[in-house]
């Protein structure tokens with residue numbers, strides 16, 4: 001007898017099925033069957049409820065350390081859980097930054113103590129091949145290059161080639177030109193380089209990447225954020241505009257539409273939040289700190305795109321769940337026997353408006369404020385354990401993805 005059976009409507013392997021029984025044993029899914037089968041404890045989904053795999057977000061900033069006033073590992077990963085995201089990959093521009101194996105080790109012990117969801121960490125630009133090798137041994141999932149690192153791109157490409165460390169780039173030149181940076185990067189990389197473009201936002205950039213992907217092969221990967229997929233500079237109201245500063249800046253309607261269409265064309269591989277919290281004071285001050293929280297609303301926002309007919313469910317789940325889990329090499333991201341039971345129950349019969357006041361993130365604002373959604377997170381399971389059910393149910397328990405094994 002399984003520990004729990006979840007019975008109801010679900011999307012399995014990209015297909016919507018009206019009645020499925022998902023059996024959970026310990027941390028994993030032990031069977032998936034059409035119809036109601038088995039006996040023992042049962043969670044029967046209500047009308048309008050839908051069971052989906054939870055998401056993996058490859059691009060988050062959880063702050064903490066010297067910036068714990070903006071966000072900390074506990075509040076950031078609580079926001080993840082509340083948003084149906086049960087695995088996150090952190091970016092290294094913390095204070096102090098994660099630019100050495102020692103800093104990475106320290107970060108991993110903080111995450112082990114405080115994270116509510118499973119995690120991985122990118123390191124910042126490393127200059128020595130030995131350091132990259134040590135970082136890989138510790139489990140780093142990639143090396144993130146920021147605009148200021150691009151001057152020394154050749155050095156980092158060399159480190160990457162010699163160590164096997166994958167690269168992730170924030171492609172923007174000083175002054176903020178994404179397309180120029182993409183062009184420069186594409187001219188320098190080779191077919192066997194493993195490189196992921198973070199938060200691509202411009203049609204011109206994506207067109208160049210599409211050509212290069214065809215020419216160079218599959219090792220180029222592209223992330224897009226919900227804000228670049230769903231918001232444009234032109235559409236913002238006064239209130240959203242106050243806090244909408246972000247890198248890259250929100251683009252035009254045409255850019256937004258082109259990047260969105262890249263989801264179905266498969267030139268956009270991942271949807272990632274770029275959850276980047278600051279205090280409201282930092283946002284509205286002269287400095288206009290770039291970035292805003294996104295973990296809590298990414299999945300409901302994108303699911304609404306499916307419910308309103310603008311995106312296929314199989315595409316959506318591929319970009320939010322399956323592909324990022326594959327990138328991290330973990331058995332998650334689908335409702336499949338042997339995979340971890342990382343699941344989310346959505347209510348798709350409600351209509352609700354985003355209100356950042358309710359965020360578990362310390363940053364309680366969003367340019368999506370007031371937006372109407374057709375999907376709301378009801379409950380979230382992380383490796384078989386109910387971690388969120390309208391409120392957070394755990395104080396920690398997140399694991400380093402390196403510890404997660406194929407079953």
Ligand code: NCD
Nearest residue numbers: 061170246247274276290291
């Ligand atoms: C990010 C941040 O605040 O750390 N800000 C942002 O606007 N995206 C940095 C980044 O991802 O480039």
Ligand code: ZN
Nearest residue numbers: 170198199247
């Ligand atoms: Zn960035």
Ligand code: ZN
Nearest residue numbers: 059091274276
């Ligand atoms: Zn970022």
